[in-house]
Amino acid sequence: MVDEYPLIADHGLIGDLQTAALVSTDGTVDWFCCPRFDSPSVFAALLDRRRGGHCRIRPAAGPCTTRQLYFPDTAILITRFLGQSGIGEVVDFMPPAPRRQATAEHRLVRMLRCVRGRIDFEVDVAPSFDYGRRPHTTHLTDNGAVFDGGDLRLTLHAVREPEDARLADISVAQDNAVRGTVTLNAGQVRGFVLESGGQGAPRAVRVEEVARAFDSTVRFWHTWLARSTYGGRWREVLTRSAITLKLLTYAPTGAIIAAPTAGLPEQVGGERNWDYRYTWIRDASFAVQSLLGMGFTEEAADFARWLGERYQERGESATGPMKIMYRVDGSADVREEVLDHWEGYRGSSPVRIGNGASDQLQLDIYGELLDGIHHADRHGLRVGHQGWQALTGLLDWLADNWDQPEEGIWEVRGGRENFTYGRLMSWVAFDRGVRLMDKLGRPGPIARWLTERDRIYAQVWERGWDPGRRAFVQRYGSNVLDSSLLRMPQVGFLAPRDPMWLSTLAAMEEELVTDSLVLRYDPSASPDGLRGFEGTFSLCTFNYVHALVGAGQLDKARLVFEKMLTYGNRLGLYAEEIGPTGEQLGNFPQAFTHLALIDAAITLDHALDRAATAT
Structure with a gap:
């Protein structure tokens, strides 16, 4: 089991100013507490690979070269997968939560993008509520899934266009995780939004809507950084x-x-x-x-x-x-x-x-x-x-x-x-x-x-x-x-x-x-x-x-x-x-x-x- 753990340094940080998540270079969210930083964990594979819970997206084709970077001057993380058959990206971000109001509503956006060729993404969403101590139920729909952990409810909304009939090849496993495959060709964008605190059913989120959330998050970080007075060497x-x-x-x-x-x-x-x-x-x-x-x-x-x-x-x-x-x-x-x-x-x-x-x-x-x-x-x-x-x-x-x-x-x-x-x-x-x-x-x-x-x-x-x-x-x-x-x-x-x-x-x-x-x-x-x-x-x-x-x-x-x-x-x-x-x-x-x-x-x-x- 020791070899299954990524290095501590092999992570990027995303967040919405009320909570945060760590994303490893293999595309796994292996640490996420909700609805606050100091709340119980939902994903904690970083501390226990089998029981901690995770949200994993990775190419199905096996080994490939990975690169990770931030979209310039933001907290938007891009994990790139470079393989023989294609190049894909997972773009992770959390739109900023209200500044003065504590909220249970948080969104973790995971955009999947095919840059070149064709790529099959394996998707594996396996929450483990309350540090793995609380069981949950999972309900799958055509537009996503609901993970109900009692005190906390997570809704998985599919990012897709109207012509997409339903989530492709996604099912609920025996451990109440949602697993499947998303196939993309060059230029296509799909993904999902994991939302806490929402009470509605999963819905299909248009790519255009996610793009607007991306642009809004970029503007937030660029506007904030513009207040910096530092102009030194570093x-x-x-x-x-x-x-x-x-x-x-x-x-x-x-x-x-x-x-x-x-x-x-x-x-x-x-x-x-x-x-x-x-x-x-x-x-x-x-x-x-x-x-x-x-x-x-x-x-x-x-x-x-x-x-x-x-x-x-x-x-x-x-x-x-x-x-x-x-x-x-x-x-x-x-x-x-x-x-x-x-x-x-x-x-x-x-x-x-x-x-x-x-x-x-x-x-x-x-x-x-x-x-x-x-x-x-x-x-x-x-x-x-x-x-x-x-x-x-x-x-x-x-x-x-x-x-x-x-x-x-x-x-x-x-x-x-x-x-x-x-x-x-x-x-x-x-x-x-x-x-x-x-x-x-x-x-x-x-x-x-x-x-x-x-x-x-x-x-x-x-x-x-x-x-x-x-x-x-x-x-x-x-x-x-x-x-x-x-x-x-x-x-x-x-x-x-x-x-x-x-x-x-x-x-x-x-x-x-x-x-x-x-x-x-x-x-x-x-x-x-x-x-x-x-x-x-x-x-x-x-x-x-x-x-x-x-x-x-x-x-x-x-x-x-x-x-x-x-x-x-x-x-x-x-x-x-x-x-x-x-x-x-x-x-x-x-x-x-x-x-x-x-x-x-x-x-x-x-x-x-x-x-x-x-x-």
Whole structure:
């Protein structure tokens, strides 16, 4: 069964800004949750080839050459099949859902096109509702089929012209899947539309209607991209990252999920398999900065509004007034459970849905939150009165609670520690709070915030620095390095060319950097409560580019950045990590990676421009 799984990188992403699907290079939709990103899956063959469910379209003639690309500057995916008898294409897209209104109605369009010769497409639609736990019935008609899973109903509408008598050679199999063959000659277009939430019977959809939906979707993406202000050296790369972030945005609330998938492993065959279909406070704060950096102020404002709602509705719990992650609608119930009936991607189990880290204490989120708000304020997105009162409450809580062990940014499951990064970002929280108070003239206990800020600063220099390693370390009392601290100069805690920082950077390069790729930390030196290892962390590699630019190593920074670009898939998409042989690992595509790519590119662009001007 292992060999039946495609590589994680062998996928493209489509979506309608409320949910998304992954399409592999063999024409299979093997991951799709509906009606939201964080809803139960309908197609999940990516995590279990036999029981997960799929929607497959492929040539019946056997092996052929495949190519995959996006229609330029859109989220419309084209999978091409090149064979001796003909060339065919599957064009996949989801027309954007309403921007402000959550809906159960979504359309996944799969256009089949014969470009040359003749081609027989095998069609296999086999949904598996509620992570494969809920049975369904199938009703076939002349115009399509209805899959009824109880809480969710999917309608398959045939794309055909009136002269087509009915769906050709399509039938219902014993497992309630719909299978058959569609034969096309050069110039013909057919296909189907898979619709959720509809109550009507399947209908014949004219090719002209699908063409209009295609054109409308193209206009949407081109209009949206026209707002980008980025004109630097890596326009195509950043355009694809921006589209990817937009696809990971739940439009009704503005929340950006960490990734559209769950259970994809950080080590194939290992247990580091997490559900990332939620919105992290940390990611949200970085997203505001990245979106503003490219000129997407509307998305940044929506996300900032979502953030504001989260800290204004703060509660009290053992882990502080805010959760580290939320569902896209702002609710906080992300309880973790294991799908024992699934084998996992290439045997990587357990398969988890929900995320147990949601109950962790991670002090760094308050610094990232305040840093994001401070950045938004510099771009004219002001904090209102109620928002300021809420922020004051958060900082008052942090003043009482920052000096304690926590689980940290990497969400370790080996117990709480005094992580240096958590202290660093607590310093950022108070520093940005003081700056905002001074700029906006808002009331608050500035003397207390200044005192706590300075206490943290002194503590990090005293306890976070290891004289033997000549480096800042992961946690107090250890000599373990951690690449989260690459952000120290980026957030202004120290000068980017401070000798103690340059010594830290050199130590990281010796221990955590391998051929320009950066590990988060060494699990063998710093046990995290989990078995096995992981790949290099792409976010950290892009943060390494930042650090090199700040250290004045511009040529090296550009080389690291350019090398990192070679690890994206053929569509320009990135997972969370890179494995030993260059394979992509972890949930895919990963928002954090694309956010860091945008930030690194913009930072590098500015530095290269300054260097060119200076010469």
